[in-house]
Amino acid sequence: MTGWSDERIPIGVAPSLGEALDSWLERYAHRLRTHTVDFADYLGLPHASVRRMVRRLTEGELELLERRTGVGAEQLRAMTLEAFGGSLVRITGPTRRLRAPAHWRFYGTTSRYCPACLAGNGGRWQVHWRLGWAFACIRHRLLLLERCPRCGKHPPVLSGGNHRMLSRPQACRSLTERDGRGTRCGYPLTEAPAVSLAEGGAVLLSQAGVNAHVIAEHRSAAARERAGELSHLGRRALRNIGARPDVVPPLARDIITACGGELLAGAAAMEIHDARNVAIGTTLAAIATDPRHPLHEDVFAWICLAPDREMGELREHPTRYLTNWKSAGPRVINRILAASDSQLTLKARLRYGTATAEPAVPSLSEADIRVRASKTPGMLWPSWTLRLLPPKSPHQPRIAGLRRACASLMLVPGGPAGHRQGARIMGNPHFRSNLEALLAFVDADHICSTLTHYTRVLDTHEVPIDYARRRALFANEATTLLLDENAHWRLCKSLGTRQFQQVHLYRLRWQLRRLLLGADPQPGNHAPAWTHRFTYRTHPEILAFLDEQAHRNLAAHHITDEPVTWEPPPHWLDNIALPQPPVTTPTERIRALLTPHSTARDVAHTLGLTVHQLRLLMEIRRLSAQTRPHNKGNYPRPPHQGYLVPDRLRDLYQRQGLQQRQIAQLAGCTPGIVKTALKQANIPLRPRRAAGELRRSVDPVWLRTEYHDKGRTVADIARELAAPDSNVSQLLDAWGIPRHPPGHSAPPAWQPSPFASLGVPLSPDMERISTRAGALEELRTALLLPGFRTRRAAALTLGIPRTSLNGRLKKLETAAGFAIFNHRRRPVAPTARGQALLDEAQLLLQRLDTRSRPRPVTCSSSPLGTIHAVLGSVP
Known part of the structure; x- marks a missing residue:
């Protein structure tokens, strides 16, 4: 209070802490035994609206009230809603009209109240009761009231004029019709029954959180964000309660009961923003956004559930709204x-x-x-x-x-x-x-x-690399790259290698384009097979030559500030929780394993990696295995394995009498390798046939039956007779056996059964299947299929093209003469007859693998060797 002056009212009434302006003026008028309207006239505000003054004071009103009452300007402003303007309330223009606030549609034209507070402070109405965020009294643990229990109206804070003044300021001042004339309700608001809230309960905790983080800091961005969270989630919670009472979670039912009622219905489903609804909605929203609450995820999921539809199929967007x-x-x-x-x-x-x-x-x-x-x-x-x-x-x-x-x-x-x-x-x-x-x-x-x-x-x-520019310049394979072929030829000569032919130049250009693009030039899923060998074992000087040529191509396009290749530094991913890659192995240890005779599979097995992980690791560190010496015969060869082991080879060649070509088919290599293995094992080669021996040893009737009646090809019969194709053709012409017409479909090629030497009797089906070329490959593939959901899934997992896998199964079932798999069932399962065939194949292959351990020798030109590498063992 300021000092007394000539214009100041002799009787002073001090405002209490947090009291609203209209409540203070009403108490002041009551102290002077008059009405608020008359008191405003006496103050010099004859046409002023106290309802608007409690929202915001004009400069004239503020100066007049300060001069007449002695209350400071700051204290007067604190008794209005001006401090909350623009955040919790919206006061527009000179008219001081209240618009809908941003959150909880409570306009502030009326005031909620706590009966215990009115009883304890002599009827002083708090200014924060006009905020939509005030729904509970923390001090008395009561839910705030909206209306008078007797008349059902919002009790006004001001008594107004032209009516009998009430003796008690805590009484309801609402006008009611009684005996044909208007009169005051007069209900003692201090005695109004209010819902008692449990101490430490969710409702009181949410009001305390709102007071601390929304009302007290309402100007901050964090408070605005928190208010948006609570109000939006709270309104959705109220809508869900009204629209779907059957799926309301038990926790929400407990909060509704704690606020003094059952499930909301009728007007409540339309989001009436009274104290009870605001308390329920805000409390549920506070729980849903509190990570410490054990049910916060369940409540949040229920609030987010659309009130008009259920969750559906996989969607392209989280929600349309x-x-x-x-x-x-x-x-x-x-x-x-x-x-x-x-x-x-x-x-x-x-x-x-x-x-x-x-x-x-x-x-x-x-x-x-x-x-x-x-x-x-x-x-x-x-x-x-x-x-x-x-x-x-x-x-x-x-x-x-x-x-x-x-x-x-x-x-x-x-x-x-x-x-x-x-x-x-x-x-x-x-x-x-x-x-x-x-x-x-x-x-x-x-x-x-x-x-x-x-x-x-x-x-x-x-x-540091503009990959879009690189793709625009070098992606088109018709674009010629700069490559110094003469320098490459001289480099190959100095290294003692002849890898300067056209096929090698093509591969070199392919690798050069890959360096420039940072990707394979060809767009397929598989890189060419030769690229794996090239990247695994290439002389360092060849790699340096490629880098030099890449720099030349970049400089030709005026790109001098970019490296040829680049990898993101490891520290970029330090703050991300991702699995650690297998890159902790020291580079020197990897380089020591990349010897001239090591294979990618052996090195990967030693390091505990897959072959593809090893290739990626070598690409990251720009490593390559040591190249083998180029002087033929001056370095030790790796020992033969599988069918080419001396004892096994002697059994096949001498005891069983197989030809070199037949052994090559079993071992997955060329006949030249078999001949070399025979020489190294000191196995004497059988002499060539004498002139006319083939004609004397072949029965013309047998040849006519096999070729003409059965439809076999010359190559197939020659393979069985271990003779050149031309010799068999000469016999056909000599004995007048007519040749096959164009478009003739021949039966599958014959080969000796690989199971013949196991000493196990074969079923007729297995006897017929195993004498076909490619039978082992088809049987091993068939044994891998059961258990996969579809053949397509099996092809993806096994790394076999779908067309190849389907072709193998079709050939196998055609040779067997019955369906081995039931192709309409999922997962893939064999038929009864097919299961018996697979069981027999499983036993035979296990014995064959145990006896011979068939692993193909190093033979880059043999596709059968690659198949053995992929399907070399059956569980």
Whole structure:
């Protein structure tokens, strides 16, 4: 209070802490035994509206009240809603009209009240009771009241004029019709029954949280965000209670009961923002956003449940109405995205980042995505691919397609581009097969989380290579690359190698284009087979020559500030919880294992890696195995294995009488290798046939039956007779046996049964099947199929092209003469007769593998050797 002056009222009434302006003026008028309207006239405010003054005081009103009452300006402003204007209430223009606030549609034209507070402070009405966020009295643990229990109206704070003044300021001042005239209600509001709230209960805790984080800091951005969360989630909770009372969780029912009622119905379902509804909604929203509460996830999921529809199939977007949640703030939206992760497609999970701890609404433009594409090669970097691959997988083929799919999918997170558009931007066609290759070996959750982290890291760092420019310059294979063939020829001569023929130049250009692009030039899932040998064992001087030629090509296009190749530094991923790749092995140890005679499989087994992980690791560290000496015969050869072991070879050649060509087919190599093995084992070679011996040893009737009646080919009969094709053709012409017409379909080629020497009687079906060329390969493939969901899934997992797998099964079933598998059942299962055949094949192959341990010798030109490497053992 200021000092007394001539204009000051002789009688003073001090405002209490937190009291509203109209309550203070009403008490002042009551102290002077008058009405508030008359008191305002006496103060010099004859036409002023106290209802508007309690919202905000004008400068004239403030100066007059300060001068007449002696109350300071700051204290007068504290008794109005001006401090909350623009945040918790909206007061417009000179008229001081109240508009709907941003949260909880409580306009503040009336006041809630606590009867215990009115009784304890002499009827002083608090200014914060006019806020929509005030619903409980923490001091007295009561739910605030809205109306008078007698008249059912909102009790006014002011008595007004022209009516009889009430003797008690705590009484209800509402006008009612009684005996044909208006009169005051007069109900003692201090005695109004209120709902008692449990101490430490959820409702009181939520009011305390609102007081601390919304009302006390209402100007801060954090308070606005918190208010948006509570009000939006609270309103949705009220709608769900009214629309779906049958699915209301028990915790919500307990809160409704604690607030003095049963389930909301009727008008309450329309979100009437009285103290009870606000208390229920805010409390449920506070629980849903409190990570310490044990049921916060369940309550949040129930609040997010749409009131008019259930969850459906996989969706491309988290919700059609995601923009409606904007007022709830980014934290709630992120939780909605995270909660909808299981309901989204792979593309949507990547776009919104729902598989990560920080999902977000897409905000990037197409231009931003193209900038990211310029930072990304057409195939994912090998170091990042190692982080994505499973720790240990028995089959990981199609790595090239896997890396292409990752590079394409990295354009999806946070932007408008889809996976197909991303593939076109990256120059990666055949996206469907690439994606199948990725999903066959990597878990979808791991893909979504890891690739999203990769894109966020990439967006925040700079990359020294413009891969978009590289693709524009070098992706077209018709574009000629600069390659100094003379320098390469001189280098090969100095190294003592003849790898300067046209096929080697083609491969060299292929590798050069790969260096420049950071990806394979060809868009398929598989790199050519020769690239694996080239990258595993290439002389360091050849690699240096390739780097030099790559620099020449870049300089020809005026690119001098970019390295040829680049890998993201490891510290970029230090703050991301990703599986550690197997890159901790020292480089020197790996280099020591890459000897001239080591194979990729042996080195990978020693290091505990797969072959593909070893190749990626060598690509990261620019390693290559030591090249073998080029002087023929001056270095020790590895010992023969499998069918070419001396004892096994002697049995096949001498005791069983097989020809070199037949042994080569069993061993998966060429006849020349078999001949060399016979010489090294000191096994004498059988002499060549004498002139006319073949004609004397072959029966013309037998030849006519085999060729003409059975339809066998000359090559097949020659293979059985261990004779050249031309000799058999001469016999056909000499004995007048007519040749096959054009388009003749021959039966499968014959070969000696590989099971003949096991001493196990063969069934007629197995006897017929095993004498066909390729029978072992087909049987081993068939044994791997049972248990897979489909043949397509089996092909993806085994790394066999679907056409090849289906062709093997068709040939096997055609030779058997019956269906081995029931192709209409899932998972794949054999028929009864097929199961008996597979059981027999299992026994025979186990005995054959135990006896001979068939492992193909090093023979790069033999496709059968590759098949043995893939299907060398059957569990």
